[in-house]
Amino acid sequence: MAVTYMTEDGLRKLKEELVQLESVERPNISKQIAEARDKGDLSENAEYDAAKEAQGMLESKISQLKGLIATARVIDESAIGTDEVQIMNKVTIKNLASNKTMTYTLVSESEADLKSGKIAVSTPIAQGLMGKKVGDKVDIKVPSGTMHFEIIEISI
Known part of the structure; x- marks a missing residue:
């Protein structure tokens, strides 16, 4: 994976976004899936399908952010x-x-x-x-x- 150069502020914003996605968005989607599941037949449940799709997109975004953070190198702005x-x-x-x-x-x-x-x-x-x-x-x-x-x- 390629190194991503960024400012300390840029890295901080990525970490904040990751925390938001993992601690707020992920539980919300899990709740939506549980509520849709409780409504019965999953084969014809559009709410369940939409929630599962949103979950997939969220997990992809979380994975992408973790990758960026893992390869981030903070630039020494004084240099x-x-x-x-x-x-x-x-x-x-x-x-x-x-x-x-x-x-x-x-x-x-x-x-x-x-x-x-x-x-x-x-x-x-x-x-x-x-x-x-x-x-x-x-x-x-x-x-x-x-x-x-x-x-x-x-x-x-």
């Missing part, structure tokens, strides 16, 4: 530099075609949230920026074609 783009950097780039400026923080897949400007290091844009320096011009292939950016600033 992050700004000479070149790396995970946990906040990068301001200018789209050379539109002259629009955007700022993204490069994070692990589990912490990505485009609405708050956090993109996963595995995305084409993040991959194209990794290792580059302020002033570098980069051409990044995205599904819609090639985009041309200039790196304006790298910060933490």
Whole structure:
């Protein structure tokens, strides 16, 4: 299994979600299954089928979270530099075609949230920026074609 790099905050959120799923959601679904079972004939019981399906999806999510937590490596944020783009950097780039400026923080897949400007290091844009320096011009292939950016600033 591949190592997943994340912040201490990101790991804490995953652990909190796991506790919620195991201590609240799992007992709720077990209760729903028991109630549906008490209603009789399981072969024609839609509530039972729905509860069993929800249980399967919940167990899958719990398993996925446990896997992420098991392979997580917390990034020492004090050791992050700004000479070149790396995970946990906040990068301001200018789209050379539109002259629009955007700022993204490069994070692990589990912490990505485009609405708050956090993109996963595995995305084409993040991959194209990794290792580059302020002033570098980069051409990044995205599904819609090639985009041309200039790196304006790298910060933490």
